[in-house]
Amino acid sequence: MAITSANQLELLQTAEAVAREKMIDPILVIEAMEESLARAAKSRYGADLDIRVSIDRKTGRARFTRVRTVVEDDLVENEKAELTVAQAKPYLDEPKIGDTIVDEIPPVELGRIAAQSAKQVILQKVREAERDRQYEEFRDRAGTIINGVVKREEYGNIIVDVGRGEGVLRRNEKIGREAYRNGDRIRCYIKDVRREARGPQIFLSRTAPEFMAELFKMEVPEIYDGIIEIKAVARDPGSRAKIGVISYDSSIDPVGACVGMRGSRVQAVVNELQGEKIDIIPWNEDPATFLVNALQPAEVTKVVIDEDANRIEVVVPDEQLSLAIGRRGQNVRLASQLTGLDIDILTEEEESKRRQAEFEERTRLFMDTLDLDEFFAQLLVAEGFTSLEEVAYVDLDELLTIDGVDDGTAGELQARARDYLEEQNKKALQKARDLGVEDALVEFDGLTPQMLVALAEDGVKTLEDFATCADWELAGGWTTVDGARVKDTGLLEAFNVSLEEAQNMVMTARVKLGWVSIEELEAQAAAESAGGDDDDADDDEEAEG
Structure with a gap:
């Protein structure tokens, strides 16, 4: 097939048709045609030649050229595509390294094999362009809800037609025992979009907490407008969920707005999620208050937070324990996910027993170490003293607030506590030395013998x-x-x-x-502080935005 004037315009028409069908840029199709023609020309004239083809974007005329590049004398590797400065003088007036000599060559006639090869190149380029377009399109839609049609099922995974691409709803991303047939309409959350060799992979989900958040955004205009914000979501897909919401308008109740008139808004979400029960909870920046709300419908009598361990201890009435834990631990598990805290639940009876055990343990400590009777030791514990160090080094006035303790008694208590601690320190220091602790570590400030x-x-x-x-x-x-x-x-x-x-x-x-100098530590601290300020500034800008 020779590229004659009769089919020059046909190239442009073909490029336009393919571009429209695949919804890609016509220029990409023409560039693919140029590359395929160049490969065909190389098979005709020689693979070592640097042959390039340019198709006129208006007339469709294909121009075949041979390009040779001027390189240094000792860098010539391909004599058919490279030449030295001396060799280039007959073609250029003042040749320099990097100059090119372009000669037009006759167009090639494409035989059957060459034409088939050219077609494959064009198809490959078009497929790559189509994949790039799909990736860019769906990458921007990640984190949103998409409607699709079930195409087929593969090993429990659902392949969903999402328009100009296919998405995968994996088995573990389906709610409960959902079953779909070909042609069923389905609504999913675009969880991730990845660029892979076989094309963009669109991963869908119906179990992601974000799916529920996006559904509420669609059903509740106040969330879409930013008046109400979803702060946290925890789900046991298909069974139960908890969602924490906050209103930035004091006149709007966030829970009521999400529930809707006669429960219409929340019911629409429940229906989409196969009857999943949803607890809508007012969010609070105080972790203890938020947790009390999150454990509803159970009542909470006491909350103790350990911020270092990121744990929280909750005390509930004895009859509320099963309600707080929930069926198979569901209620406390969802509350933990919602707050981001590890939760320990105790009944009032269990907490009372534990406090009694601690009271007895501290009482025994003071009786044994300070040679006190049980009544006096209990007085110390009742006043809040928990260790010998507190008794030994507390301000004397605090001991005098205890009934029946005068200056002499308080002084004697502190003397006994200090004597006992000093004796323990001596024993611990000797044990440390026996274990081989060197003097440099013994004399290091901040480390006690224990x-x-x-x-x-x-x-x-x-x-x-x-x-x-x-x-x-x-x-x-x-x-x-x-x-x-x-x-x-x-x-x-x-x-x-x-x-x-x-x-x-x-x-x-x-x-x-x-190993390090104080100056280096100060410089590092200053850099970290500056970085923190920048982060705060970025956060402020995002908040303003």
Whole structure:
């Protein structure tokens, strides 16, 4: 097939038709044609030649050219596509490195094989362009709801026709035991869009918490307008869900707006989610208040938060325990997901027993160490004293507030407490030295003899050993493993050493050893502070936006 004037315009018409059908830029189709013709010409004239084809965008005329590039004398690798400065002088007046010599060559006639090869190149390029267009289109729609038609089922996964592409609703992203037939209409959340070799992969979901949030946005105009915001969503897909909402207009009740007249708005969401029961909860920035709301319908009598461990302890009446936990732990699990806290639920009876055990343990401590009778030891515990250190070093006036305690009694109490602590410190220090703790670590500020023993028993016996410790190794912390929070016990956690205190001690040790300088630490702190300010500024800009 020769490219004659008779079919020059046909090239442009073909490009336009393909571009319209695939909804891509006609220029991409023409570029694919140029590449395919260039390959065909190389098979005719030689693969070593640098042959290029340009198709006139108005007339459709294909111009075949051979290009040779001027390179340095010792860099010529392909004599048919490269030449030296001396070799280029007959063609150029003053040739320079990088100049090109372009010669027009006769068009090629495409045989059957060449034509088929050209067709494959064009189809491949068109497919790539179509995939790029699909990826760009659906990438921008990630995080939104899309309507589609069920096309087929593959190994439990549903293939959904979403218009100009196909989405995959995986088995674990379906609600409960949902079953679909070919041709059924389906509404899904676009969870992720990935560019892969076989084309863009659109992953759909009906179990994602964001799906419920987007459904409420569609049903509740106040959410769409930004008057009400969904702050948190927790779902047990197909069974039950909790959603935390807040209103930025004091005249609008966020729960009532989401429920709608006679429950019309929430019912529309429930119907879409196969009857999933939804608890709509007013959000509160105070974690304790929000948790009390989240555990509804159970009543809560007391809440204790451990911010360091990101845990919260909830006390409920004895008869409310099963309601608070819910069927198979569903209620407390959803409340935990909603608040982002690990929740421990106790009954009032269990909490009372625990407090009684703590009271008895502290009473026994004061009786044994301070040689007190039970009544006097109970007085100390009742006044809030929990340790010998508090008794030994508290301001004397605090001891005098206890009934029956005068100056002499208070002084005697503190003397006994200090004597006992000093004796324990001496024993602990001797044990630490027996374990091999070096003087440099013994003399390090901030470490008590008991701490030295705990470190030595774990192999930390020198200042160098201590300086290599991470702050979390000393203070302890929490790590998330497979979605579950796992406790990391710190070497000094039993002594109530905070993460910040541990970090300061480790850095001080490194400065003492000369590993880092104070100037370097100050510069690092200044940089981190500046970075934090920038983040705050960005957050403010986003909030204003």
